[in-house]
Amino acid sequence: MNTTNPSTILVIDDDPAIRKVLSLGLERIGYQVRLATNGREGFDLLESEDFDPDCILLDIRMPVLTGREALPRIRERRPLIPVVMLTAFNDLATGLEAMKNGAFDYLVKPSRLEQIEETIGRAVRYKRIIREKLEQDRKSEEYRKTLELTMESRTLELNETYEKLKAANMQTVQVLAETIEAKDQYTQGHCERVRKLSVRIASKLGMDKKQIIALEYAALLHDIGKIGIPERILNKKGPLDADEIEVMKMHPLIGAQILSIVEFFAPAINGVRHHHERWDGKGYPDKVAGEDIDPLARRSSRCFSRRSSTRITSEAGMFSAAQNL
């Protein structure tokens, strides 16, 4: 027993002699003792004061409120306090029944002090272990909540940083798109319009956020390969000759090569490469057909055929579709 902070025992018994004997005996072995003369008084003591005994000795037969009646109330209000029933010599069945109803143990009156000390010692240790376990659980819960809050705040910070990075990337991409347009006088504002329309189409088709971001990059940068096309071809007044058309057809490949330098653009590369492919395989540069075309650069003829007066047999990219709208 911890003598610096002695455990407290509440003795509830109507017999003054028993109270006296138990009180003296328990105090002699180092316990603090509080006394009550019946179940009601004991229960009121537990209710009215900031009183947290380490064990309750509860007599069964008492006036006003018997131990049998007081036990469930004590268990309900103070479930952590072990209750040891005090039973008469010829009333063992009641002691056993009380244990079934939540009593920690029972002692038969009169018991030897050693036996009382042993039983109370077990009860006090039990209470201490339960209290320590609860304290540990409380600390673990507190730690878990703190960790959760820290994680939430870190996630928030990360999300904010990610959003800033995303916005910065998008700005860079927009600047790149403007660079293309500055070179090609026929495409002023074209990339931004294609991006907006592509995103609207993709949202209608139920594409997820990640795919839509890749689509935005692909839409804004689909013609970035035009950087590698001579300006005399890009801005030529009148139709291009066969050789010039072949040079012009290089721009999806050049665009894909430019994007392959930056890992961040990886999901958009094939969308850019395939933006002039056709569902029937008659597009360029790879002449791939149908579902071999990158999903970002593919559309279902059913989705857009209502907008066309003729039957659409070829498939172009979502942003190619947007270009046609």
Ligand SMILES: [Fe+2]
């Ligand atoms: Fe193009």
